[in-house]
Amino acid sequence: MGAAVIDGKAFADTLRGKVGAAVAAFREQTGRAPGLAVVLVGEDPASQVYVRSKHKATVAAGMESFEHRLPATAAQDALIALVERLNADEAVDGILVQLPLPRHMDEKAVIAAIDPAKDVDGFHVINSGKLAVGEEALVPCTPLGCLMLLKDRLGDLSGLEAVVIGRSNIVGKPMAQLLLQESCTVTIAHSRTRDLSSVVRRGDIVVAAVGRPEMVKGDWLKPGATVIDVGINRVPGEEGKSRLVGDVDYAGAAAVAGAITPVPGGVGPMTIAVLLRNTLVAASRRAGLGAPEGL
Numbered sequence: 001m002g003a004a005v006i007d008g009k010a011f012a013d014t015l016r017g018k019v020g021a022a023v024a025a026f027r028e029q030t031g032r033a034p035g036l037a038v039v040l041v042g043e044d045p046a047s048q049v050y051v052r053s054k055h056k057a058t059v060a061a062g063m064e065s066f067e068h069r070l071p072a073t074a075a076q077d078a079l080i081a082l083v084e085r086l087n088a089d090e091a092v093d094g095i096l097v098q099l100p101l102p103r104h105m106d107e108k109a110v111i112a113a114i115d116p117a118k119d120v121d122g123f124h125v126i127n128s129g130k131l132a133v134g135e136e137a138l139v140p141c142t143p144l145g146c147l148m149l150l151k152d153r154l155g156d157l158s159g160l161e162a163v164v165i166g167r168s169n170i171v172g173k174p175m176a177q178l179l180l181q182e183s184c185t186v187t188i189a190h191s192r193t194r195d196l197s198s199v200v201r202r203g204d205i206v207v208a209a210v211g212r213p214e215m216v217k218g219d220w221l222k223p224g225a226t227v228i229d230v231g232i233n234r235v236p237g238e239e240g241k242s243r244l245v246g247d248v249d250y251a252g253a254a255a256v257a258g259a260i261t262p263v264p265g266g267v268g269p270m271t272i273a274v275l276l277r278n279t280l281v282a283a284s285r286r287a288g289l290g291a292p293e294g295l
């Protein structure tokens with residue numbers, strides 16, 4: 001086990017502290033708290049846990065948290081009407097509609113209804129377009145959190161080979177855009193990639209976001225590579241309990257990599273910390289204060 005462990009939990013705690021201080025300054029300047037609205041449709045137990053931890057983190061950072069719940073049977077029009085009310089609500093700076101949505105809803109149509117200035121997930125096409133052309137955007141939380149960990153670990157990323165495994169709009173594609181902006185040579189690999197292990201072995205940086213438990217093996221890696229594991233897979237553990245594993249075979253990878261994020265305690269906590277950061281950024285821009293410094 002030669003690899004350094006990248007402590008995402010500790011980094012996220014520090015970031016949350018910085019956001020909290022910036023929130024206090026925002027409140028001084030504007031006389032109000034930044035507000036985050038989270039919308040949960042249905043009763044998926046995992047989603048309920050995430051929404052609860054987002055609520056707690058939002059309040060702990062000194063922001064206002066507005067929770068809205070709709071039944072799984074709600075009509076898409078009712079959800080879009082709620083989003084439009086939140087768009088018009090001056091107390092709401094950020095809107096997050098928890099995904100996945102029930103099957104009868106069109107996620108694209110719902111995301112398109114969110115005011116891009118309040119789109120703290122960075123999922124609206126206006127924000128993905130701005131990211132792609134290098135304009136100031138709200139950037140998806142998970143890939144931005146991964147980039148923060150990489151820059152903290154490696155400093156300047158310029159010229160490094162980065163392999164992103166996974167091409168989702170939520171992680172893989174925005175991750176590739178961010179790494180390209182840092183002047184990495186970026187490869188996006190996915191389920192149809194031929195000879196995936198040889199592609200992965202090019203990576204000085206490997207970001208795994210495939211959603212397949214422990215798929216990336218240690219002997220796929222270039223020795224010394226920095227490995228960011230975005231996967232959060234619940235698999236059967238001992239005594240009928242479940243345990244969380246990433247998309248990377250941790251023990252195998254840790255023997256070869258230079259540094260690696262654990263699961264849990266790696267990327268997951270960063271996602272929530274960056275959500276708070278994005279909410280503060282959205283609030284500052286909406287209040288005409290410009291971007292907060294050092295975040």
Ligand SMILES: Nc1nc(=O)c2c([nH]1)NC[C@@H]1CN(c3ccc(C(=O)N[C@@H](CCC(=O)O)C(=O)O)cc3)C=[N+]21
Pocket residue numbers: 050096097098099100121141232244263264265266267268269270271272
């Ligand atoms: N519109 C939307 N935005 C999201 O950002 C979004 C979403 N929908 N749907 C679900 C996924 C998942 N997600 C996580 C956030 C934090 C952890 C996290 O904090 N994980 C901890 C603990 C996990 C545990 O113990 O269950 C860890 O990895 O250490 C994980 C996953 C945000 N998501």
Ligand SMILES: [Mg+2]
Pocket residue numbers: 165166167168172190191209210
């Ligand atoms: Mg994929």
